[in-house]
Amino acid sequence: MSFFETSTRNLLNGEAAAGVKHHVALSVVGPDRLSESGYFRAKIVQEKLIKNGTIPYTHCSGDAIF
Numbered sequence: 746m747s748f749f750e751t752s753t754r755n756l757l758n759g760e761a762a763a764g765v766k767h768h769v770a771l772s773v774v775g776p777d778r779l780s781e782s783g784y785f786r787a788k789i790v791q792e793k794l795i796k797n798g799t800i801p802y803t804h805c806s807g808d809a810i811f
Contacts, residue, residue: 749787753794760800768802770795 760768772792776785795802 746783746787746790749791750794753791757794757798757800765800768795768798768800770802770804772804772806774806774808 757768770792772788773785776788776792779785780789792804795804
């Protein structure tokens, strides 16, 4: 979890400092449906940080295939 929080904050801060106009986030479909997984809980946190940021964004969610 800490990795996703720290790396996302660092990325968003770096983007803002560099004048990035649009953020593209890669994610998975429905992480909230598998919240018992630490990875999916971290993806939920990552998505919230991006959503609450100041840079316009697009989420690209793909299916996780196991």
